[in-house]
Amino acid sequence: MDILAPxxxxxxxxxxxxxxxxxxxxPRRVVGWIGAGSIGLAFVFALVILSQVLxxxxxxxxxxxxxxxxxxxxxxxxxxxxxxxxxxxxxTGVGFxxxxxSIGYMREDTxxxxxxxxxxxxxxxxxxxxxxGNLVWLxxxxxxxxxxxxxxxxxxxxxxxxxxAARKAFVMNTIGDVGMVFAAFLIFLNLRxxxxxxxxxxxxxxxxxxxxxTAICLLLLVGAVAxxxxxxxxxxxxxxxxxxxxxxxxxHAATMVTAGVYLVARMHLLYDWAPTAAxxxxxxxxxxxxxxxxxxxxxxxxKRILAYSTMSQIGYMFLxxxxxxxxxxxxxxxTHAFFKALLFLAAGxxxxxxxxxxxxxxxxxxxxxxxxxxWTFLIGTLSISGFPIVTAGFWSKDEIIRAALTAAGSEVVLxxxxxxxxxxxxxxxxxxxxVAFGWEWLAHDDxxxxxxxxxxxxxxxxxxxxxxxxxxxxxxxFLSPVFGQPAExxxxxxxGLAGLTLAAAAIGFAVAYLLYARRPQLAVAWRTRxxxxxxxxxxxxxVDELYDRLFVRPGLALARFLDNVVEPRVIDGAVxxxxxxxxxxxxxxxxxxxxxxxxxxxxxxxxxVGVLVIVALYLGYLPWKLGA
Amino acid sequence: MPVPxxxxxxxxxxxxxxxxxxxxxxxxxxxxxxCIELMLNAVNLAFATMSRYLNSLDGVVFAFLVITxxxxxxxxxxxxxxxxxxxxxxxxxxxxxLMKE
Numbered sequence: 001m002d003i004l005a006p007x008x009x010x011x012x013x014x015x016x017x018x019x020x021x022x023x024x025x026x027p028r029r030v031v032g033w034i035g036a037g038s039i040g041l042a043f044v045f046a047l048v049i050l051s052q053v054l055x056x057x058x059x060x061x062x063x064x065x066x067x068x069x070x071x072x073x074x075x076x077x078x079x080x081x082x083x084x085x086x087x088x089x090x091x092t093g094v095g096f097x098x099x100x101x102s103i104g105y106m107r108e109d110t111x112x113x114x115x116x117x118x119x120x121x122x123x124x125x126x127x128x129x130x131x132x133g134n135l136v137w138l139x140x141x142x143x144x145x146x147x148x149x150x151x152x153x154x155x156x157x158x159x160x161x162x163x164x165a166a167r168k169a170f171v172m173n174t175i176g177d178v179g180m181v182f183a184a185f186l187i188f189l190n191l192r193x194x195x196x197x198x199x200x201x202x203x204x205x206x207x208x209x210x211x212x213x214t215a216i217c218l219l220l221l222v223g224a225v226a227x228x229x230x231x232x233x234x235x236x237x238x239x240x241x242x243x244x245x246x247x248x249x250x251x252h253a254a255t256m257v258t259a260g261v262y263l264v265a266r267m268h269l270l271y272d273w274a275p276t277a278a279x280x281x282x283x284x285x286x287x288x289x290x291x292x293x294x295x296x297x298x299x300x301x302x303k304r305i306l307a308y309s310t311m312s313q314i315g316y317m318f319l320x321x322x323x324x325x326x327x328x329x330x331x332x333x334x335t336h337a338f339f340k341a342l343l344f345l346a347a348g349x350x351x352x353x354x355x356x357x358x359x360x361x362x363x364x365x366x367x368x369x370x371x372x373x374x375w376t377f378l379i380g381t382l383s384i385s386g387f388p389i390v391t392a393g394f395w396s397k398d399e400i401i402r403a404a405l406t407a408a409g410s411e412v413v414l415x416x417x418x419x420x421x422x423x424x425x426x427x428x429x430x431x432x433x434x435v436a437f438g439w440e441w442l443a444h445d446d447x448x449x450x451x452x453x454x455x456x457x458x459x460x461x462x463x464x465x466x467x468x469x470x471x472x473x474x475x476x477x478f479l480s481p482v483f484g485q486p487a488e489x490x491x492x493x494x495x496g497l498a499g500l501t502l503a504a505a506a507i508g509f510a511v512a513y514l515l516y517a518r519r520p521q522l523a524v525a526w527r528t529r530x531x532x533x534x535x536x537x538x539x540x541x542x543v544d545e546l547y548d549r550l551f552v553r554p555g556l557a558l559a560r561f562l563d564n565v566v567e568p569r570v571i572d573g574a575v576x577x578x579x580x581x582x583x584x585x586x587x588x589x590x591x592x593x594x595x596x597x598x599x600x601x602x603x604x605x606x607x608x609v610g611v612l613v614i615v616a617l618y619l620g621y622l623p624w625k626l627g628a
Numbered sequence: 629m630p631v632p633x634x635x636x637x638x639x640x641x642x643x644x645x646x647x648x649x650x651x652x653x654x655x656x657x658x659x660x661x662x663c664i665e666l667m668l669n670a671v672n673l674a675f676a677t678m679s680r681y682l683n684s685l686d687g688v689v690f691a692f693l694v695i696t697x698x699x700x701x702x703x704x705x706x707x708x709x710x711x712x713x714x715x716x717x718x719x720x721x722x723x724x725x726l727m728k729e
Contacts, residue, residue: 595725597660598652605648 001059005078011042016120023113035116036099043092053085079133083482087130090337094254095123097459102246104455122148126255134195135184146173153243165239172236176226183219200269217277228260228314230288241303245348252310253341261317265326285318286414293424298538301358305432323411325403326483331475335392338466339383346377349452360436369449372457376464381433383467385426386505395471402497419504426508434516636677643670655720657709668698
């Protein structure tokens with residue numbers, strides 16, 4: 001395993017280097033297969049690691065010393081346990097399918113090789129993040145994820161909106177990076193360690209629930225919130241839809257936004273030691289889940305609906321890890337990766353079929369036109385809504401809601417939030433499905449639609465299989481070496497709570513069916529009746545506008561002030577002032593330099609006599625003593 | 629009857645002062661040059677005197693060094709003066725103030 005773990009990292013970075021350096025010279029077919037193949041290779045390595053982890057092995061090995069200063073020593077070490085194994089399996093597995101899909105999806109794009117180079121870099125960064133055995137390399141991976149997401153969101157850089165979205169994502173992520181770095185500072189300051197093993201063994205030296213550990217956990221949370229697009233640093237995620245659709249799939253399913261969940265799960269010993277911080281995680285998760293779900297109900301852009309749904313589902317995961325249900329959170333992470341990748345890739349097919357139009361109201365007749373996409377999207381919708389027993393989403397989401405509702409304290413409130421969110425999820429997903437994909441009532445139009453080629457449909461079918469059977473993967477027992485065995489629940493309680501979740505989802509579905517399939521005029525009527533509330537939700541609670549007023553405009557005003565006043569007056573003023581001073585003084589002293597040899601000689605003579613006099617006085621040869 | 633050392637040193641000082649004053653009051657570059665030579669030789673005289681009275685050859689060695697340097701300096705100096713003359717400038721050190729630039 002000590003060789004396999006670095007190999008998982010080497011494969012994508014090699015793919016990145018080849019495609020970045022020689023991609024333009026290679027034929028597209030080769031570029032595509034290098035890009036996808038490197039991730040596939042990493043997936044194979046990850047499978048071998050899985051077999052060894054199942055055999056009870058662990059890895060915490062230092063490969064080389066990156067730098068050293070006194071007794072401060074940063075090695076490059078990798079840490080492989082069940083948690084990171086689950087992460088790399090999902091990242092490489094789902095990532096591989098997305099790469100294969102991209103071969104078809106991006107085939108007409110002029111930046112084909114650039115695209116695959118960035119994608120490989122993205123996967124590499126994420127793998128580095130989850131495999132790193134110390135905080136320094138975790139932060140490096142963390143920052144690299146931010147960089148590659150910036151490159152991919154702004155992939156179509158000739159579009160102004162894409163560039164702005166990329167910049168927004170980068171700025172938001174940088175806020176999180178700063179939090180992470182400060183958390184690392186605090187950890188090193190108080191515990192003198194940066195590697196996880198040492199951190200986990202020494203964390204109990206700090207007072208439980210004390211200021212220091214709470215501050216560390218909250219700073220880590222700032223990073224997690226920014227990367228995972230939770231409140232209040234969520235605004236970059238919907239805008240990130242400016243990137244190509246496979247990028248959205250990669251960001252939402254396999255990489256990036258799940259990094260925050262991973263971070264909290266990885267640092268679970270710290271969060272167990274800081275209950276206040278853990279509660280903050282749970283509250284942020286629960287509130288974001290509901291917040292994003294409500295926004296999702298009023299959007300008309302297919303990718304934006306899916307983006308808010310991701311925010312909402314990541315909110316579930318935050319809620320889970322915040323109340324100590326780490327297994328439940330990671331389980332939902334895995335199933336979510338399946339169905340969210342599926343939904344995005346299928347949406348990509350739909351968008352292609354409608355010539356890059358993303359408005360769900362313009363779509364329809366997809367069952368006849370894109371049958372494979374239609375059925376797989378339906379599976380994804382059912383899975384995310386928690387359709388009982390046969391879908392993966394049911395098992396994982398139910399576990400989170402159960403964990404919240406059966407908890408001892410005030411977590412019950414969050415459980416109720418999660419229940420409402422479950423209903424809203426079913427509502428907005430079926431609204432999307434009914435409006436975009438067409439129900440029976442929708443008149444069959446004569447638009448001729450083409451199903452995507454097999455290179456795009458086969459990955460979706462595989463993901464659909466995952467979205468169905470993923471719920472039966474025994475994630476809980478696999479992760480038990482890391483998090484311990486989760487509490488058992490009685491069958492009655494299990495099905496009782498599952499019934500609650502199902503009821504919520506069923507209500508959501510019924511409302512969506514009624515409003516958009518049976519009586520569309522009702523939907524219009526309700527929209528006008530809800531008037532301002534609908535607008536509020538449709539405009540995403542005006543958070544963007546609020547940030548614009550609070551931060552962007554004051555920032556711009558400050559920049560303008562600095563540019564117009566400080567720069568010309570103070571900075572230039574100081575520089576020019578110094579120059580002017582010396583110019584003035586130089587004019588005064590210029591008179592001395594006559595160029596006449598004789599005046600120079602006079603000064604030299606005077607100087608020489610002066611020196612002689614000083615030396616004579618110093619040595620005591622006074623004029624009136626010379627005679628003696 | 630030996631001649632005391634200070635007479636030679638007084639002569640040396642007088643010669644040096646003459647050279648220095650000449651350097652500063654005369655304007656003809658050739659005369660200025662001769663004044664420089666006068667000063668250098670005044671110094672040489674002082675060297676030779678001290679060498680003799682201290683029974684050491686160091687001073688004489690220095691005197692030879694000064695003579696050599698003076699010779700080299702004259703070569704360069706005269707060459708410059710000739711060039712200035714050929715360029716048609718006035719032979720007046722006060723007019724030759726190009727070093728100001």
